Amino acid sequence: MKVNRSLLVVCFATLFSIASAQQKSPFKPQRALLDSIQSNFKLADDQYKYMATLLQPEQFPKTFHPETGKTETSNSGWWCSGFYPGTLLKLYAQTHDEALKAEANRILAVLAQEQYNTHTHDLGFMMYCSFGTANQLEPKPEYKQILINSAKSLSTRFNPKVGCIKSWDSKPSDFLVIIDNMMNLELLFWATRETGDSSYYKIAVTHANTTIKNHYRANYSSYHVINYNAETGAVQEKKTAQGFANESAWARGQAWGLYGFTVMYRETNDKRYLEQADHIAGFILNNPNLPADKIPYWDYNAPNVPNALRDASAAAITASALLELCRYSDKSSASKYFKAAESILTTLSSKTYKAQLQTNGGYILQHSVGHFPAGTEIDVPLTYADYYFVEAMERYKAFAGKM
Template sequence: MRCKFFLLLLAAVITGCSEKPVKKTSLPVVDLAQDQYDSLCVYIASLKESKKMMPRTTKDGKLVSVGIYDWTSGFFPGSLWYLYGLTGDKKWKDRAVEYTEKLDTIQYWEGNHDVGFIMECSYGNALKYMDAPAYDSVIVQTGKSLSARFRPKAGVIQSWDWSEKWECPVIIDNMMNLELLFHATSISGDSTYYNIAVSHADQTMKNHYREDYSSYHVLDYDTITGQVIQKNTHQGLRDDSAWARGQAWGLYGFTMCYRQTGNPKYLEQAQNIASFIRNNPNLPSDKIPYWDYNAPASGNTPRDASAAAIAASALYELSTFTENKGAEGHRDLADQIMESLSSSAYFAKPGANGNFLLMHSVGSKPHEVEVDVPLNYADYYFLEAMFRRKEIQQK
């Protein structure tokens, strides 16, 4: 049985939200999140003259903030939008608008595939709560910028430009940026963005995945022939291992593609990825994965709360597209993950953890960068998972 305390928290989220602005809910985890982010907002506001105003992580116990061109810059405003969605408190909407609009110039940036992350998490979420034609225009313009990275012969969006190791690297993370392209088509009616997203998803499904539905991290494409040159990792344990966050990106991305297209092949792919995660013999009993599914099952091996939060959010959505025991299985695994993340083992004490919510995430273990630290995207997908759970409960 699920922890009684956690069930009460999840059920209370419904009654804890109303149309009127509120300061506190009847859901303790959300109230703790508000307290943490209140403190975080106060500190970040003191940096308003700085170009680095988006909180990302901590280093040596101190907050690390980044500028708008960092790939994680959209997650902080996105978390503010989800706090607004969970509480109805207008202060979170006001803060979300403020930090969302700081990202305005990103819409013209063609130098990184992560503009999809940045702008869909911020402006995309804003449009769930606001009728803002100017924001619509930002999404469409960002779609144009992201489309400039499409390589027609290979049928994929190129991820990175910085490495001489690869000609046209495509990382599994890039599945997450497709949502912005679908959004751009829904606003503009221009199917160009939709077609690029579908092409990228199809090539990823064809080339990135192994027989067991685990994913490679990086594929290198020949932009003339369209052939795959090599299959590698950048942040995983080995080229042939299953980097934990990468598996979560894929699960989330193909679930989203099914939502946007209705094509059953994407639903089947998402179901198979979910099965790989659920049945993995190296998945710990608390359902928070090691940073790589092939990493040693040891108390000294870092866990990745960010991978868990992404997977939980995806599983909640996936459960809405399946029936009976399938849906129950996805929700049950998501509930187990969220129960663990909401516990003191992963959820920070008030005032600790740089005022982020979740502890114990991993950025890149091979590079020893951001290992066993809070990460803003872990918080974002945790709050999104809470919000999606709320919507399921309401229905």
């Protein structure tokens, strides 16, 4: 693979300029919410130590079923496997509880084999949220190599004719790409910075550009799945598999896109991605079906609004994304984003969504929706809801140190 030195100079200059611009914050966090966040971290510390006692050595938490009191788990190959160690490590960074770090290290050893998994697009979720977080806290050569191998594995799923990384394996005539895949591109940007190999960067940018072209409607809502022709790159079908209908706006899908294009702007400094993120944020925050507390229904077009189930996972992802996007957007938009994130965090910190100690299978948040049409993970806790809730709280707390 050829190193593009000029591209690397742009990458590093971009990161430096963005970081420099972030030294001072115009936002003043609410003291009451900061206090709630500290309380949430303490609860989460205890909850995750309790969760660890419910797992067998090779198991990763997946969800918990309140009606039966049973924990559902997965193996390391499940797309959510990286969220458990990632959350443990993020909590460790806040509480310095060595028990969390020890459990994270234990489960990371089980997860490491997935660095060679070429049958999934979710290596960003699986490996960057876990080993990437570990490497940020305590850089190690072995973490770096695992992440590089993971980026190599992810890159094998890229088709230059389509201009995308394949999400789901299917029949040969299909090339399925889901909006969630925007979340896995951050791993590729990291790989270019670490190795000097610009091919990872180019794959990420090409995938994002193709996604803007084909995944988004005129109102900046997103389809869930695009089915491409693998040989010609032509769009064969547009679907929303996990939403109410093909033309509906599945809430978590909108959150994935918002977060993903915010990362794209951070990593490239290309205004197209900032504009895309702003447009997506506008669709979400101006949506007539968005409740006042900013916790979305599982689909913005669910037929039984306002009695449809809410999705805490979509809310947590949105809050985390908005707390980064507000650093880059114009003053008026940034203020709106920051206040919306505050509203989400306040609601998620309430008794309605936050679990009590040693309940909820050890999860922090209640009331997420995984795959409503399939009848799975409905109104239950989910690992990624917790992960992005912790990240959002992390990001909000960081503003207190930049006033």
